[in-house]
Amino acid sequence: MKIYTGGGDRGRTSLFSGERLFKDDARVEAYGDVDELNSLLGAVLAVLPDDCRDKIGELHQIQSDLFRVGACLATSGEDPSFKTTRDLPLENARFLEQAIDRMDEQLPRLSQFILPGGHPAACWSHVARCVCRRAERHTVRTIRQASDDGKMYSGTLTYLNRLSDYLFVLARYCNQATRTPDTPWESA
Amino acid sequence: MTSQASCTSGNRHTSRILHRQWLTKDTFTLTLERPPDFHFQAGQRIHLLTGGKTRDYSLIPGDRQDQLTLLIRSVADGVVSPHLSRCPLGTALDFTGPSGHFIYRPSSRSAIWIATGAGIAPFVAMCRTGIQGFVLLHGVRHDDELYFRDNMAPAALRYVPCLTGVSSSLSPYAFPGRVTDYLRHHFPEGAYDFYAAGRREMIAEVMDIVDHRFPSSRIYSEIFF
Numbered sequence: 001m002k003i004y005t006g007g008g009d010r011g012r013t014s015l016f017s018g019e020r021l022f023k024d025d026a027r028v029e030a031y032g033d034v035d036e037l038n039s040l041l042g043a044v045l046a047v048l049p050d051d052c053r054d055k056i057g058e059l060h061q062i063q064s065d066l067f068r069v070g071a072c073l074a075t076s077g078e079d080p081s082f083k084t085t086r087d088l089p090l091e092n093a094r095f096l097e098q099a100i101d102r103m104d105e106q107l108p109r110l111s112q113f114i115l116p117g118g119h120p121a122a123c124w125s126h127v128a129r130c131v132c133r134r135a136e137r138h139t140v141r142t143i144r145q146a147s148d149d150g151k152m153y154s155g156t157l158t159y160l161n162r163l164s165d166y167l168f169v170l171a172r173y174c175n176q177a178t179r180t181p182d183t184p185w186e187s188a
Numbered sequence: 189m190t191s192q193a194s195c196t197s198g199n200r201h202t203s204r205i206l207h208r209q210w211l212t213k214d215t216f217t218l219t220l221e222r223p224p225d226f227h228f229q230a231g232q233r234i235h236l237l238t239g240g241k242t243r244d245y246s247l248i249p250g251d252r253q254d255q256l257t258l259l260i261r262s263v264a265d266g267v268v269s270p271h272l273s274r275c276p277l278g279t280a281l282d283f284t285g286p287s288g289h290f291i292y293r294p295s296s297r298s299a300i301w302i303a304t305g306a307g308i309a310p311f312v313a314m315c316r317t318g319i320q321g322f323v324l325l326h327g328v329r330h331d332d333e334l335y336f337r338d339n340m341a342p343a344a345l346r347y348v349p350c351l352t353g354v355s356s357s358l359s360p361y362a363f364p365g366r367v368t369d370y371l372r373h374h375f376p377e378g379a380y381d382f383y384a385a386g387r388r389e390m391i392a393e394v395m396d397i398v399d400h401r402f403p404s405s406r407i408y409s410e411i412f413f
């Protein structure tokens with residue numbers, strides 16, 4: 001089965017809900033960012049140190065949540081036919097909060113800003129965090145441009161906001177597990 | 189949107205071929221047993237696994253509750269469709285599914301269904317759920333390929349056969365040309381819900397026409413090949 005339609009060759013694309021949009025529309029940017037973020041989590045997984053294997057299941061769960069976020073963003077209005085195009089429930093963000101708390105308990109308190117870097121898994125995690133923030137910004141823009149849609153994305157927004165925190169903590173967790181020291185920011 | 193999230197797949201099933209009916213020299217319906225636990229939404233398809241190959245086919249509810257129907261064009265240089273056209277009745281077929289999101293979504297806009305050839309299959313399934321009042325453009329070469337016309341025409345607000353074969357101009361009720369010609373030159377401007385199934389080139393062209401002539405419309409598509 002061919003995956004290309006040719007319907008996007010002139011700069012537009014179709015949403016699940018059928019509308020045709022230009023590919024620079026905030027909504028398309030938003031679900032594109034989510035797709036990029038999901039791929040970056042694949043990169044994190046590919047280089048995850050052995051001592052962080054307990055994170056594999058969590059990361060897979062997040063990847064499948066992001067599929068759902070992408071489908072939801074690619075649908076304007078609620079499509080009653082598909083569970084996947086509905087907003088994420090708040091429990092998914094709670095799952096992240098609990099995971100953050102579990103990692104945080106094992107990490108030294110931060111008293112300074114740290115430079116993004118360290119173990120490859122930490123580096124990819126930082127890149128993913130930045131893309132997650134971008135996905136969040138584009139989601140906000142999508143909501144502001146389609147005022148009636150705002151109510152639909154409260155779970156998604158909470159999730160993306162929490163996920164960037166998760167990715168920050170995950171980067172530190174990977175560095176600690178591999179005894180890679182964090183590099184503090186020297187302001188002067 | 190190109191997304192893996194658009195695919196869902198169900199369990200694996202096995203079903204026997206009960207009946208084959210030729211509609212034209214290369215197109216037939218295949219009636220299969222419907223597994224007892226098998227449910228689908230009109231417009232969805234199955235993923236058939238046979239001889240190490242996999243191919244998708246849109247589902248049509250059978251005339252009986254315990255049957256499923258496929259509308260298949262046997263492609264001359266193809267692998268699976270010629271096999272399905274020849275294998276004996278009673279042959280067991282494995283498939284997964286149902287899958288796909290090409291289903292009817294009721295809305296305040298008029299539904300315009302566009303099919304080429306066997307692309308009519310998902311629309312036949314939708315029509316069998318009782319949907320009426322759609323406009324149907326069915327593109328084929330000759331009028332004997334207007335499969336399920338007797339079911340579709342009475343339910344449609346307008347049924348427009350678009351015939352591209354040489355003899356097509358002899359059919360007074362048909363549009364002599366491609367579905368995309370009809371859409372581009374003869375369809376009133378407005379906001380519609382377009383549903384298109386069939387050849388990839390047709391669907392890409394429909395999308396282009398929709399972008400330019402019907403910009404506030406929606407479009408849902410199912411590419412067959």
Ligand SMILES: Cc1cc2nc3c(=O)[nH]c(=O)nc-3n(C[C@H](O)[C@H](O)[C@H](O)COP(=O)(O)OP(=O)(O)OC[C@H]3O[C@@H](n4cnc5c(N)ncnc54)[C@H](O)[C@@H]3O)c2cc1C
Nearest residue numbers: 243244245246259260261263266267268269306309412413
């Ligand atoms: C979502 C989906 C739903 C589908 N539903 C149906 C259906 O309901 N009925 C149906 O007949 N087919 C349907 N198809 C097409 C089907 O899956 C096979 O591709 C088709 O039967 C040809 O398979 P094959 O192995 O015989 O030929 P292949 O060896 O796969 O292909 C040989 C050549 O034939 C071309 N071809 C494929 N299909 C056609 C066609 N219909 N007319 C002309 N050329 C073609 C191919 O592009 C290729 O060049 C569907 C495909 C998809 C992706």
